[in-house]
Amino acid sequence: MTNSVSGWAPRTPDELRPWIAGIKALAVEEADPRKPFVQLPDPTTKVIVRSEGRGRPTLLVSGPRVRAAYHAGKRQVSCTEVRLAPGAVRPLLGVPAVDLVGRIVPLGALPGQAARQLAYELGRLEPEEVVARLADVLPGLLPTAVGGTRTELLRAAVAALSVRSGHIPGHVREVARELAVSERQLRNLFSEGVGLSPKHYARIDRVRAVLAHATELASAELAAVTGYYDQSHMTSDFRTLMGVPPRSYFTGRLPAPRACQVIDSQ
Structure with a gap:
């Protein structure tokens, strides 16, 4: 089946x-x-x-x-x-x-x-x-649209750290400087509004971009357009977040399935 x-x-x-x-x-x-x-x-x-x-x-x-x-x-x-x-x-x-x-x-x-x-x-x-x-x-x-300076800054930072067509994501320090906030302020914004640090958000977004475009680009090019230093950096991040290296994942050699996560009622 x-x-x-x-x-x-x-x-x-x-x-x-x-x-x-x-x-x-x-x-x-x-x-x-x-x-x-x-x-x-x-x-x-x-x-x-x-x-x-x-x-x-x-x-x-x-x-x-x-x-x-x-x-x-x-x-x-x-x-x-x-x-x-x-x-x-x-x-x-x-x-x-x-x-x-x-x-x-x-x-x-x-x-x-x-x-x-x-x-x-x-x-x-x-x-x-x-x-x-x-x-x-x-x-x-929610009669008032989500907005205000903090939310606008957060969404601008999310966009700057995200992989999208024609845009290679910036590094956290660069994004903070462009938005005229400290890295600590940026971390606080992400903790409140996203839940992750800016660095961890960017790391997940890059791996998701690799998954989305792996069949379209060679590994070296894929690493470059998703903001990695090189192919080795991409492979290391992929293994950490996905549990297996890219070659294993894309050939179906996946970790054994586990039971679904228990619902937290607290």
Whole structure:
């Protein structure tokens, strides 16, 4: 048996863009428990609406994930992942992003009034209904767009440290200097609004870029355009975050799958 997985990215409504960086939907119809599902390192915090079989959905918040995880597959699972924009975690969930690193928490257990209201609004929906309902209720829960000087600085720094077409990410010291803040101030901004240090955010973003473009470019060129010093530097970072070197990963020699992470109710 092979895993049967379908995924798609619903359009993020304009009224959600101050808070939402993107939305992803995933459905698993059949799964081979011997073949792991890979959860990539991810610097973002996500609200997840997850359904298994015909049961009621589970509403979760998944904090930034600093390393890849390999899990055994489950059948008939569908979920919608709502990725929060930098600086949106505390206004929506009531906690700084750093408090959620490596954790999976029930949405309704978080202290933010908006989080509790979202848990109520989304608790009886199918995953495919989530986006439309978010567009209806979220602007009312957060009537003032996420903004201000701190958030603007944070988002400018995130953009400067991210790999994107035609842009090689800068180093943390350079980005701090360009934004006229100290490296300590930049670390504080990232801790509050992203959950990771600027250096760790950039490290995860580079590895994700390598994964996204590995079939398009030779290794040396890929290392250069993603901001690594050289191919050896790229391989070392990849091994640390993914648990295996690039060659092993791309030829399917993956770590043994483990049970899914336990939900933290605290």
